[in-house]
Amino acid sequence: MKKKIRLGFIGGGYNSLIGVLHKVSAYMHDRYEIVGGVFNSKYEDSIESARQIGINRERIYKDIDNMIASEKEIPTESRIEAVCILTPNNSHFEIAKKFLDNKYHIICEKPLTISLHEAKQLLSIKEKNNLVFAVTHTYSGYPMVRQMTKMISEGLIGNIQRVDAQYLQGWINPIIHEKKKRKSSWRLDPKISGISSCVADIGTHAFNMLELVSGLKVHKILADLNNLYKDNPLDIDANILVRMNNGAKGVIRSSQIATGEENNLRVNVYGDKGYLKWQQENPNKLYFLKENEPIKVLKPGHEYNYPISLNSSKLPPGHPEGIFDAMGNIYLGAAKAIRGDNFYDHEFPTIYEGVRGMDFIEKVIDSHNRGNVWLELEK
Numbered sequence: 208m209k210k211k212i213r214l215g216f217i218g219g220g221y222n223s224l225i226g227v228l229h230k231v232s233a234y235m236h237d238r239y240e241i242v243g244g245v246f247n248s249k250y251e252d253s254i255e256s257a258r259q260i261g262i263n264r265e266r267i268y269k270d271i272d273n274m275i276a277s278e279k280e281i282p283t284e285s286r287i288e289a290v291c292i293l294t295p296n297n298s299h300f301e302i303a304k305k306f307l308d309n310k311y312h313i314i315c316e317k318p319l320t321i322s323l324h325e326a327k328q329l330l331s332i333k334e335k336n337n338l339v340f341a342v343t344h345t346y347s348g349y350p351m352v353r354q355m356t357k358m359i360s361e362g363l364i365g366n367i368q369r370v371d372a373q374y375l376q377g378w379i380n381p382i383i384h385e386k387k388k389r390k391s392s393w394r395l396d397p398k399i400s401g402i403s404s405c406v407a408d409i410g411t412h413a414f415n416m417l418e419l420v421s422g423l424k425v426h427k428i429l430a431d432l433n434n435l436y437k438d439n440p441l442d443i444d445a446n447i448l449v450r451m452n453n454g455a456k457g458v459i460r461s462s463q464i465a466t467g468e469e470n471n472l473r474v475n476v477y478g479d480k481g482y483l484k485w486q487q488e489n490p491n492k493l494y495f496l497k498e499n500e501p502i503k504v505l506k507p508g509h510e511y512n513y514p515i516s517l518n519s520s521k522l523p524p525g526h527p528e529g530i531f532d533a534m535g536n537i538y539l540g541a542a543k544a545i546r547g548d549n550f551y552d553h554e555f556p557t558i559y560e561g562v563r564g565m566d567f568i569e570k571v572i573d574s575h576n577r578g579n580v581w582l583e584l585e586k
């Protein structure tokens with residue numbers, strides 16, 4: 208058994224949305240041990256976060272600079288080796304840069320930064336220092352997403368001729384219609400969220416999913432966004448036409464005002480020989496359709512799945528696994544990379560996907576602001 212990776216948490220405190228997913232996922236495959244960090248922006252809250260999960264308060268720091276300086280005093284074999292960054296979007300860059308400069312591996316939430324320029328700077332430091340940098344596009348960790356990716360790359364649906372990805376939520380509905388309530392969410396504050404709310408938060412997941420499963424790149428986009436109110440500075444709904452680099456056309460839709468929708472991420476890829484569709488709210492079924500043939504429903508854990516999919520399930524077929532398991536699989540892939548073990552292609556999303564996500568966000572906002580024009584993404 209290899210030595211566990213000593214992990215520090217930045218953000219993800221007891222009062223956060225996403226912290227619990229990362230805590231459980233980090234422990235799932237026995238590859239990490241959380242030893243300290245800065246869980247919250249306020250020190251007292253950080254101490255409370257640490258207390259709740261039994262972390263020694265001596266390794267809880269007032270801020271990042273303090274953490275980096277104090278960890279240097281600890282013998283290498285006990286020092287934190289990797290950090291996960293789970294703070295709101297505007298702080299990812301500064302935090303990641305400091306840790307990369309000090310040779311820490313990184314697992315960072317999306318969107319990677321609040322600008323493409325910042326994202327590229329992180330990429331260049333990561334490459335210079337030869338570090339592992341995962342970006343947690345959570346849904347890529349599902350066994351049936353991995354199966355879909357492999358089936359498409361093996362040609363089972365033929366040449367891709369149409370794509371359709373959507374990520375629809377309705378959670379912002381109760382706060383968007385009242386000016387006062389709008390201030391209650393950092394996701395609508397450009398200083399924290401960046402230039403986008405909906406596209407940065409969930410449109411990027413749909414974009415990432417589309418490029419992952421299709422094996423293609425989005426070549427061009429044309430975006431039409433909706434902020435709903437003039438004094439709401441950020442998008443909360445987006446319809447984006449896409450052209451892929453093989454010429455296929457399609458659409459990415461994302462919304463936070465799709466009333467009644469919960470977490471409706473779907474990806475549909477249509478080839479000239481068949482069609483595959485996967486839905487996040489029903490993640491253990493992958494639908495495979497062909498003209499004039501009965502529909503096939505593939506499920507996790509069966510021997511007919513490819514190894515990367517099969518090895519992403521921990522239990523025999525019929526024991527549904529969900530989002531915690533998907534994130535656990537991403538943590539496992541990143542752990543293999545950190546320890547220098549072999550890992551599958553696409554076993555965890557990397558900073559390269561994070562940089563592409565930032566290019567997508569910037570081009571989408573630009574396309575809309577310039578009057579819904581076609582713009583090319585970087586290659």
Ligand SMILES: NC(=O)c1ccc[n+]([C@@H]2O[C@H](COP(=O)([O-])OP(=O)(O)OC[C@H]3O[C@@H](n4cnc5c(N)ncnc54)[C@H](O)[C@@H]3O)[C@@H](O)[C@H]2O)c1
Pocket residue numbers: 217218219220221222223224225226245246247248249252293294295296298316317318343344345408
């Ligand atoms: N992968 C996904 O599906 C997914 C889902 C939700 C959120 N996210 C991303 O995760 C990030 C956090 O989102 P959230 O919804 O958990 O936010 P949140 O507001 O619920 O929690 C943020 C946490 O970070 C802490 N924090 C803030 N600034 C800090 C700092 N400078 N240093 C240390 N701690 C700090 C806060 O105290 C809090 O504990 C965002 O970038 C978001 O886009 C990703």
